[in-house]
Amino acid sequence: MGNTQAKHNLWVAISANDPIAVRDLVQKFPFLLNDPISDDGKSNALTRAAYLNRPHILAELVSLGVDLNNTTSTKISALMWAAAKGHLDCIKFLLEFGADPNQVDSHGMNALDFAVLYGWYNAAHFLYNKGLRCNKNAEEFLQIKEELQTLWVDYPGLLMSLDCKIPPEIAPPFTVPPPKKEPEFVDPVADPNETWKDWAKRVIDFEEPPLVERDSLPYDLQPQNTKIGKLKILLRMETDKREGDEEGMYQGSESRLSHADYEEKKGMEMV
Template identity: 30%
Template sequence: MGNGHSAQDEYLLEAILTNQEAEVSNILTKDSTRVNAPLLNGMTNPICRAAYLGKRNMVALILKHQGDINLKCGGKGNTPLMWSAWRNNVKMVQFLVSQGADIEATNNEGLNALDVAIVRVSYATALFLKKQGLSPKPAEFYEDKLQVKFDVELFIEKLENEEQVHSFNIFYKKIEREEQEWLSKDLVIDPRETWKKWLTRNMNFEEPPMVPREDIPEDNQPHTTFYGKMTCYLNGINPYPPGHKNNPAKTNDTVDALDKSKVKEPDQELGRNREENKEDDLAIEDIK
């Protein structure tokens, strides 16, 4: 682990995880330097781990042993308060603030605890921190930092008004509606994508750029060029518009006879999954 305490560090982490307060106290009493020492090559430390796990008594014990309440850890450099906001643990956030945690501290990405709460759709935590004096940034600031897609503007609007929210579902309705509207369009791969971008995208296993057919000029429709047809076929998409002689039923399996020898069989799975990957600990619960 690089800090000379590998076995001891694992034991300390296990003691924190299993709420062995007496054992943790004994370890820190014997060697006070370990209270703020990094663990797992700096990925965590005693107080960050205890706060992340929501173990308030353990956090209190570590503070009693002169633990630094604003000690950062992890690649993002989150403080215990930020980790608690990340987990939407309002009680832990309240406790840390009551013990003097710096609510204005920022991590390596320039985010404070309120920003972290917003990114994680942790409304209850965000509301508490807002009432402590922090202010949310414009919605645009968070767009590229979201863990899952949601209506950031509505979230911030309700936060600014300090409204109580009883269900997080309201933050997803707009996104779901926009997604349905998008999928209802006649989507094709943008034939304006350059060969260089196409090559880079495929090397990185990235999704193809989809656009509504209606947004593409008539003389650049994907079914009018070999490149346009090829990129569509390779992703299991019919390049021909509905009603075209080569696509009378708007199916995905019509292959122009001229291109059968040039185009590989379409991969029916590639690029078809538009679902967001949500972490297990992001399950949204109603706020009572």
């Protein structure tokens, strides 16, 4: 068995949570204990076990003499990976056996920073109570989030809850984004860029058309400037004109009737 195959077999054994196979492989190929085992060289046995929440594999590796603070080119330790995934059992085990909580990665983040970055309040609360403090503030976490494209987290709320030592049992969720506010339009019109597919679905579901601000559309796409829009305006003007004529005729008839009634009343009084 070559080294490449041995690395692959160890990767499979860790994924399968098979500590016996892990022990056999490491005893046969000692370099596997601390060397990278992934094809890209970014994972070793320890970080892989922490990432997958394999405390039994971690225990086996510790018994074989693994370096708990060993990292790869990513500079991310097993403790950082456990914190990033919220694996509290692995965090406790690694700290118990001597993992360095103050170790930092290439961004200058420690294990607590990783727990906060990914919104794992349980893990963050545990590490905070162990005396660890964040190296980043809310704004810096947001910048790293944008760089790494991680999910939304309420960093100000999470950090404030840590400072106030709010227990995880009563802490609010920090990974649920607030509902999106409906846009407020000054002069809304139907979106002319709606696809036929979306239009058909909307009609079937009896939904209202999507709206956009009139001024946000190019001049020729604004409803009043399209051919159909101009035709509708002309038809409306003609309709308003006819309605105005009918109203005038009605008012004239009403005036004549009122005058006739007046003359009749005046004649009766004369009599």
